[in-house]
Amino acid sequence: MEIAANPNWFANNPLARLNNEKDNEAFIRDRLADADSLMIPLWRGDPLVIGGKDAGFLSAAARREFPQSATTVFLGLKDNRAYFGIDASATGQTPEAAAFSDIGQYMPLREAASVVSREDLSIIGHARWLIEWRRTHRFCSACGHETALELGGAKSQCPNCEAVHFPRSNPVAIVLATHDDACLLGRGPGWPPGFLSALAGFIEAGETPEEAARREIFEEAGVTLTDVRYQFSQPWPFPASMMMGFIADATGRDLNLDTNEIEEACWVAKSDIRLLLAKDENAPEGIFVPPRFTIARQLLEVWAR
The missing domain is CATH 3.90.79.10 (Nucleoside Triphosphate Pyrophosphohydrolase)
Known part of the structure; x- marks a missing residue:
């Protein structure tokens, strides 16, 4: 992708966010089951990096290695391939013990920003944004009930009072x-x-x-x-x-x-x-x-x- 006029890292995300399609739960489910879909795991917001320089995108089949409770977010589509982010924190108390640490390392994002491609970094930044929002805003600010993610992680709704919440900027x-x-x-x-x-x-x-x-x-x-x-x-x-x-x-x-x-x-x-x-x-x-x-x-x- 040709870099747009904005010169900043974490900008120029190449993925189509598909805000209409991701309102369909079947669409998200089908894409997660698609062998061509990719998934980037993050441990407490830090991405898996392979070989010291490449973003650790895995086949969506890797979802089986994570507990069902692990937050999974839909990031978008590129060349008809879906991209997801997943929270690896539930698989280990340290990044060295987390799932797939045997094929790479969970690198602090500021360090990864200096080695990972700018295009991949924008995708990782989007994943971190949604996953960390879910980690710190799991409960409804109106009534205190636990919320449920919708739109592939782009919003949450409270099943108790029906309040809708969105990631903050x-x-x-x-x-x-x-x-x-x-x-x-x-x-x-x-x-x-x-x-x-x-x-x-x-x-x-x-x-x-x-x-x-x-x-x-x-x-x-x-x-x-x-x-x-x-x-x-x-x-x-x-x-x-x-x-x-x-x-x-x-x-x-x-x-x-x-x-x-x-x-x-x-x-x-x-x-x-x-x-x-x-x-x-x-x-x-x-x-x-x-x-x-x-x-x-x-x-x-x-x-x-």
Whole structure:
């Protein structure tokens, strides 16, 4: 598949989601029984990776190796082949003990993002999103009764009060603030020394993404923004955020940090950003930019060009 205009990992999912067809339970059942269908197992959200680089898609016949209670979700269709995700957590207390760990490893998703193909990663991210939602939202928020999955895992319904629930997406504004030839990067508490990224925050109720961008940068760094420009978005399955990326102009470079949110922040020249992105030997020491699979990195790439 040709990569679409969105440059972000976890985006550009190649599967047709078939929202009409998956409302038919017989369709899901038939596809699970189809020997051509594929299934990706995840242990606590981390995918099976084979050979250190390939997503561990198995024949749907592998469903027999998992307990009936294991959450199974329908992801979509590609070339008339169905794709499913399944929760391998019930098959072992550790990833090494889980089903099919003898043919690969359950690799932390952030590590897998650096080795698995981008197309497969978007499918894995979708599977993780649904499986983790089910794991953490099994009970009805209206009456407390256990819900039942429908639409192949794309929604759940309470058999007691009939309330319908859908996977949540937590909207986040992530902003690369710029002033002339420099951009603002910061490090959160507990991050590795020298690891800097664009600043971000959750969008609050009744707030537009642009308003959230201005508010977050002012609250966290004391910087006032103008001309907040949307760039692109990224589904971020850690566990369920929709990252909306912006580049914005700052009125000045004075900083007033909220140290509960930001441990350090600094303005980095565009020339240094270019060296860091290129891993040039002349790049500033002690500064690490985000990895390529993050939207923060893609914002830096756009601005540096």
